[in-house]
Amino acid sequence: MLYVLLVIVMRLMGKRQIGQLQPFELVITIIIAELSVVPMSNTGIPLTNGIIGILVLLAAEIFISLLVLNSERVRALICGTPTILINNGRLIAEAMQRLRVNLHDLLEQLRGKEYPNVSDIAYAILENNGTLSVIPKADVVPPSARDLGRAVIQPLFPVTLIVDGNVNLYNLKLAGIAMDALIAQAKLRQIPDLRDVFFAQMTTQGQIDWHLRGEGDG
């Protein structure tokens, strides 16, 4: 029962991963986990004690999220503000000391993001959730299609059409493909029965990518 409640509560709290949580979300997640363990491990404590606590914390989390969403001032107070650690290739020692960021840890994170040289970085920003965002200097960024002046086709939304032989009719409609057209496309690829298809997807280029059952097996 508590497990089902926890799954529902975590769904209501949103889709963010642990590493992406804001400080207040992390605190609430830890307390919720602790609250659910107590009635599970101690049979003397009624389940309602855990359930009420979890529901109150869920309400508190939604309340703070809504406040943060509506007010920049509250957001800055509760979540903090991002801090620039590298500005135009120069390390900001004062900010690093204030945030207790070790130089070696910073360099390790930069190397992990494939920026071995501090001087190549225009800005490195420590975000509220603890992740480091890096904006490289323009001369070290690989040229984009826009830089090269090449015409590109914007990608379409990729849609899964068939999974394990089952056609997803909702996605088929979303992709704007009729069932007859799908069958015709399959026949063109020498696939007589859609149930033989393990996976089919409409790609970002608007083509259907077919994967037959057992095709990739050794």
Next chain:
Amino acid sequence: MHKWSGWLLILVIMAVITTGGILSQRYLDRSADELISQLERVQQAVEQKDWMTSEAGFALLDQHWSRVHNNWALFTDHLELDNLELSLIRLQKLIETRDEVNARVETGEAMDMIRHIPERERLTWRNIF
């Protein structure tokens, strides 16, 4: 989640918890008062050494307790309920063995335990901190 649905969810959660809290506290108070008044009748009979009346009174109390016990277990500490249960079993045996002094002591103890349960669940500063 839409903004309004978030506020609505908060409202529903708080309404359910507040209403549930008020209703459960009322139930605890009412049932505890009933149990105490039944125990007081048993105590009076014990003081008068009217063992037949005290046995009959205890039987009624025991019936009532069986019903209340299951409901109280939903929102009170089971250890406290177990202690109260043991106290009532001791009281029953003391009445059966016509032990007036210890039966009076046990009745007082059981009454105190019953009073303590709704007091422990009440929303008070002492319980919060």
